[in-house]
Amino acid sequence: MRIGEVAAAVGTTPRTIRYYEEIGLMPGTAGREPGAHRTYSEDDVEQLREVLRLKGLLGLGLDELAELVANQEARRTLREEFRSATTSPARRTRILVELDAIVDHQLELVDRRRAQLDQLDAELRERRGRIAARLEELSEGAARA
Amino acid sequence: MRIGEVAAAVGTTPRTIRYYEEIGLMPGTAGREPGAHRTYSEDDVEQLREVLRLKGLLGLGLDELAELVANQEARRTLREEFRSATTSPARRTRILVELDAIVDHQLELVDRRRAQLDQLDAELRERRGRIAARLEELSEGAARA
């Protein structure tokens, strides 16, 4: 796929994709003739989607996202090696353990944020509960009058 | 309280507070002599805390935060009127209904974000589950060998 298609597919702009390449969030110049068009695989697109998603949801900056991207790339490499027929079971096991650690890390980030939102949500609901209670009181007072 | 105290109390800087005033996220110049020191109430501090919190958790920009702040100020005004002895029960009811709507709106924002995080969380957990399953398979295979 070319950059314009990818941009349209994930809902962003070519400029953003190039920028992400510039700061290391996208595949980069590996084996591309200077001036040649960029081409992307389906996996690249998927990775970009995840990056944009995490950026939006967690509000991460380039440095933090870079860490996650490194993990994403590690995931891809490991998955490929895992799928290879020549990989030994022992090696497969180590790959899986590593993949597990990566996912764990992402889950930790997500869960931390989720906990904070839960806290806020609970506080808002309590506030709403108090308002409802006062409304009850008021309507009872009106009924007695 | 003065600006430095407030900044320290909520973990930010005087500059940020002045900036928030500039863009309408903080009380402003109402009745302050030009050049005089800014003073803040406990309520102001609390409002600032909420703004910073929502900014951090939801990643909102000035415009979206401004909406929430308008609501915060409405909340304060309404609460004060509610506490006044001269307010009629009918008026109190209307105030409560309005407050309820405000909190509802905030809850909506928070819940939407929470749902997205839940979705991501579920996906990550499923991914982890698949990895665990494959590890199972591998160890079983090793046991049979």
Place this chain on the structure above:
DNA sequence: CTCCAACCTTACGTGAACGTAAGATAGAGA
């Protein structure tokens, strides 16, 4: 009243994250 730290205003600087414009080029289709 005096002093001085904390504050004031004004204004320019900064980093992140792109937008936009210009001129040259690549590469898929007729």
Place this chain on the structure above:
DNA sequence: TCTCTATCTTACGTTCACGTAAGGTTGGAG
């Protein structure tokens, strides 16, 4: 092969959210 259209590189522009520096003022402690 020729033709466009999407891409390319380069580079300056922009908005947001503050940081920082300069020179003057406020206002509470002593």
